[in-house]
Amino acid sequence: MTVPSPAEAAEPVEPAPAPPPRRTFGLAAATALVMGNIIGGGIFALPATVAPYGTVSLLAFVVLSVGAVALALLFGSLARRSPVTGGLYVYPRDAFGEFAGFLSAWSYWTMCWVSIAALAVAVVGYVDVLIPLHGNHVLQAVVAMAALWLPAAANFAGTRWVGTVQVVSTVLKFVPLLLLATIGLFFVDTDNFGPFNASGQSVSGALAASAALLLYSFLGVESAAVSAGEVRDPERTVARASVLGTLASALVYILGTVAVFGLVPHSRLVDSGAPFADAVNALTGSSWGGTAVALVAVVSITGCLNGWILMAAQMPYAAARDGLFPAPFARVGKGGVPGFGVWACAVLGTLLIALNYTAGPDTTFRVLVLITTFTGCVPYLLSAAAQLYWLARGTRDRVRPAGLVRDLSVAVLSFGFSFWLIAGAGYAAVYQGVLFLFAGIPVYVWLRGRKDKAEATDKAEAAA
Template sequence: MAPLAQQLFRRRMPYGVHDVGTPISIAQVPARGEQRRSLRRSLSTTQLTLVGVGGTIGTGIFFILSEAVPEAGPAVIVSFVLAAAVAGLTVLCYAELASTMPSSGSSYSYTYATMGEITAFVVGACLVLEYGVSAAAVAVGWSEYVNLLLENLLGWSLPAALSAAPEAGGVVNLPAVVLVGLCVFLLMRGARESALANSVMVIIKVGVLVLFAAIALTGFRSDHFESFAPAGLPGISIAAGSLFFSFIGLDAIATAGDEVKDPRRTIPRALVLALCIVTGVYLLVAVAALGAQRWTDFEGQSASLATIVQNLVGSSWPGTLLAVGAVISIFSVTLICLYGQTRILYTMGRDGLISRRFARVSARRSVPVFNTLTVGAGVAILAGLLPIGILADLTSVGTLTAFGLVAVGVMVLRRTAPDLDRGFRVPGYPVTPLLTVVACLYLISGLSASTLTAFALWIAVALVFYLTWSRRHSELATL
């Protein structure tokens, strides 16, 4: 058995990436028995871009404004820009590593190759938190729009006991659980079918948000921006930390490394295109919403976008239309979050750091069946029992930690493997990755102490599992 320090920091390139082109010691381990059946490469640049857009738009903009606007006031627009800037820095770092070693493991695999096994496991735990909790949070927001739609169309809504978490006065959020079940059903059909369904839902989603902006801008009032930053810079920072939740989903593009055509070129292009589309839509909607409604009215407002247009035109039809779009489009966010979660666990299972059952792929559908069902069950429990505020902040801290380590990975790989073939290079190196790390730490500092404590406990549990089980069952343990 190798010394403990050597076990903790052993490195490996992602499975299938063989052209290392450098003398550094990174293990190449072939897949075992049941893991030799790989995922199918079927996704194009357009489909992959829409995966990023579909997994991002809706995660926040449909309902997170009621959480962020009270924190920053109209200056929430600045918070969006700040969160987008951090996301942009991160996207550039992801693009370099994804073009160098494309893998369904995303930042987990990148960290494994640059900083060693224990760091990779921590990143894997962060990604599990990001995708799983994010999917649950979006499902909770989806149920708000389902209730609004039922009220407008049928004149009744689900009782509070079946549409809210226990902390919010209910028993279980049944619509959220149903949504997760529907997404799992679609994922079981295969990646190509899921991508097609996502593309349709993205078109509907963007169309609905553009319609909202068009209606809201008819009631635009400049005096709504007079008290622009009532809470000053601290409020802007706190809101930016929460709104970063709205940009989560872009990195799902990198989890398709084993299922995309020509990944070295396709993944960087899709990352940049998706970021530009998402940022443009967010800013349009935020400006329109704040122009149509005073910032003080956002607090505690459920299904805020639909409520704004209903109040503006004095009729329920715009709200009903927006609710229909939200119900359809938020579906795609949950779908992509669950997809990303399963692909991370697939890669960790293939590497032996969790049970290899997570890496078993159906011969008929090229889908990790056990993995998908397990993830669906876990996310359904979270969505049914926890409120959105707790879920959103936990998602942000896990994602920001993973993003910061990706930026560190870019710098480490530049030093240890300068001649490695890279399809894309981060512009402004080393300033860009350094700024990414600083920006991630800055946004993390704005999150609540309770959120950081919960995150620390999650990482502690992950480390205990790694030290007692994963390091002994790792593929690299046999070398």
């Protein structure tokens, strides 16, 4: 057998042929998937989180929104080239080879199932407002597991159900948030905003510090690209859904934060545990804001879980088709969803939830959640690098000459934004995240070795 030279081994690989996709997501469902995955439960605490920095944090939101839109455009452009399920795994694989694709898939997959567990745990606090759980850890664990397995059941039912649930849940959470963000603007008191820079440091320092807290508000912008194989007319729809979903989410984030800043006095907002509830109470003059916000938050997080479970199944599905993830991940059920992938993320998430309610405060669960701030951004960086590779290579059938300047600008901005996201995660997250990422290398070595052995056997049998 001829051993390939290093140069040949580094050549980009061509995508493996995909099975006929089930195109069940139209523009509305794909946009809802993006919005639903971006807007989770964190939005309900964001205004209080950044209030100590002053209204400079609104400027940080604008900067982040620009970066997120650049990523949306990047994924839309890459989806035109490879309109298949797996997105952020497929792009690095095509450009740099299977190892880069595996690292991207491994990183994204670990981020997904750990984030799913964290989101399910976040539901408990809002359910406790509606139905007091009295600090009972058993009841809290049951609620968290129910919040995880109900969206998982929708995924088992198929992509059509996932799209329906995503549209309904997105409307149910988007409408009330947008109503507060718009109606609330008419009752804003400018005296409530407080100083532009309340941090005591330079404006640039306050901008960077507040941005660091908001960096991951836009995770999920890639959702339509990851599910491109289930999207109708993905060459056009993925880009449109990514941009529309990102812009709509940014609109809710920015207007909602402005409304809360203007309705709740700054001195009170800094210490608020439920800023949106305080804003609703200030707007209505009553005390039912907490209940209303809790209901919207439960719907918001449930819809977010519905979309993220689908993402957690589809990324390893694409890698498994290439022999770079265990074979069961490549199995697709009647509804078009990789059922084993759903089971895997649900079971792993359940184990983390159990760990969260049985271990002490400094648990492995908390460490893993910190790591996701790094692992979620690695596929962004690799995808931006893949686009830069195709542009530098100048392959005419892959990059349209007329759009070269635009594509190059988007790719450079996306790469810089992704790099900034990783840097903003902090030393601990980057250090632990790199270790967790490299822990996947033995998995790659084993699977790649088995794949090459099988291919060699097939060739030998064919030659005989």
